[in-house]
Amino acid sequence: MSYDQMLSPLFGAGRSAWRAAGDGDAVTRQILKCTRWQLEETTDFVTCPYHYYCDSSYPGDYSAAVGFLVAAFAAYCFLSTLAFTVLDLVRGSGSAPASGVRGIKRKYLLPSGPFLLPLVLLALAKGQRINAVFPLAQLGPALLLLLQASALAFRNEADGDVRYAVLEASTVSGVLHASLYLDAVVLPYYTGLEALRWSRFSGECASCLCRMEPLVVGGTAVQYRGLSKTALAIIFALCSRMVCRIYGEERLSAWTRSALEAVGWVFVAADAVYLVGWVAAEGGVFGVAAYSLVAGLVFLSVFGKVYRFLAWVETRQSQWKSSLCHSVV
Template sequence: MGNEGTAREKKRRGTFTSLSFSASLPGDVRGALAESICAVKYSSDPLADFRESILEVIRDGGVKDWEEMEELVYCYVVLNSSDVRCFIADAFLSRRLRRRDPHVSSSVLRADESFRHRQRSMKKNIEKLFFTCTRWQVEETIDLINCPYHYFCDSAYRGDYPPTVDLLVLLFAVSSFFSATAFTLREFSLRRSRTEPCIGSFKRRHLLPSGPIALPLVVLIFANGQRINTIFPLSRFGPALLQLVYFSALAFRNRAETDIKYGVLEASTVSGILHASLRLDSIILPYYTGLEALTESYFSGVCTSCVCRRDALAAGGSSAAYRGWSKTTVLIATALCSRMACRIVGEQKPALLIRLTLEGVSWLLIAKDSFGLMLVVVPQGSLPTTVVYAGLCALILLNFLRMGFNLSVSVAEKHHKKEIIV
């Protein structure tokens, strides 16, 4: 059945052939076709521009011979792929049907929808391959002028987890955000105590994103984050989750009863933050590397992922808007270590000054990273991403307001005590 259908399709295409391609296509149009196809070799989305070029030539040149048309296009096409040949065939066939019989509009629409769907599917598969590639291999090339660096994807991640896993991660992230927000609002209370706040039988540290329960889950999520890529893709939302952990670790101090217990909790928090930042880099760096390989290169046609570049391809590319392992991570870990030192040796003036300085600089870096990410995602027009990073920025502003409020209350209390003594 499949062979008979193919034979009928070839026969139908053959009925549209009356003149040779060379005779039907003017020389200037033929030259324009060659120039247009050469130009789209350096386009970030060659298929879209290539399709428009082909349709324009078919419309203006009166192409009638499919076999020579296919042969000519195949010589210039950027992607040596059967999918590209199919979509050119559909475009040519739909245009010929439209010109030959104006009463077959439904068939034309179905043909147009077919190659559009195939084009979208092919583009999506190529993008997924590039974004999940873990290792780009460089090959020797003989064309040192046009293709000095030739890369192909040597290995990629396995398939994505089912959407249920993404949904669970999303619920965990939302609950962590609301937990941090609730405890931030609670810090506005005037009656402060040295004991750790509790909700029922749970202490605050057990409910925070940086606590001994949630932080290991964050590390586990990031360790498998390459396959969490459907409802809640961590390549886009992972930085927000790590920033939330940073926020929680700095905003809420552990209030353990003994110094040993306090030291163990802080040390585990520092270790968890360092591991989480490294795991996040294993998610976002391949994404940004693939993004640069896709947008700043052109396909060589040797394989699906084979690209030519003018410059060497670096890990993370030049467009990486965020990195997990950064100076922010190092400063936050140092600030937490200074808290441990002050708890053990006492908060003398030099030690207290160092701790406050480290915490202040860490807060500035967290705010800088969060607002920088916000400025990157807003122009993309994605509503979920914008909501996530806007909520993170609002939480940071709320915490700055909380710190200013508590500072003013502390100054007022000291002033009131001085008045009583006088």
């Protein structure tokens, strides 16, 4: 799929303003993949107060086979997270927390586990050149949401405190690096979209653009970022789990840990809703379907957490009433 076809839902009738300015797909790719924009001095302060050109090169896209592998991997991450979310909801809190499939522990089958997390990081680190089948510039946030939901929903399990600390620290590091890698992919893309939409070609070079306003890194149309309050909230929640496990509940109460996890879920759900709304407004059936599935998974996890919390409250109320009756008797 060419860049001209991939971006056709995003620009509509306004595409002719930039499409005719150069070699079409090649110019579009250069702008969307540009990582360094240079501002030149201009004497035309009326029609071209800001003149930019791309000062970086792009080595080219990976083959469609790589995109297919990433798409298959993302589909597996979604299905595995969905399966364990449903199992966790059906079995309830009484089941073994680290149960897996056919003797394989759950942590080895989840995207936030020690086996699949490096693959997620590898895909995001190389995401700028993955644009066929599963373009990470457009669908990378969905993969990060899967990782964040998996890290929040399923705790790492280990026999000793040292092993647990290593696993939890690796998950924290993985979430942080995944957020940074995703920003390295989507920020040039969002900046390029801003440049293509609200600029005109000056004709001095293939990527030379005239703008009436300064070009902002990441653009102004899309507010989503990988390294954001959502990533920080998840990191704080994972660190609180580590403190409670190693030092005990007296150092950090279970209520504080649960509150941090709840804040993380609120931010993840808000990001999921925002991305679904943004993709739906821009157009593109595949993107809407992908983000809708991830949003559904997030809300299913939230529903499971709320359901177990209400069940716990009901149990505590029953115990309190029973103890009160015994004390009266």
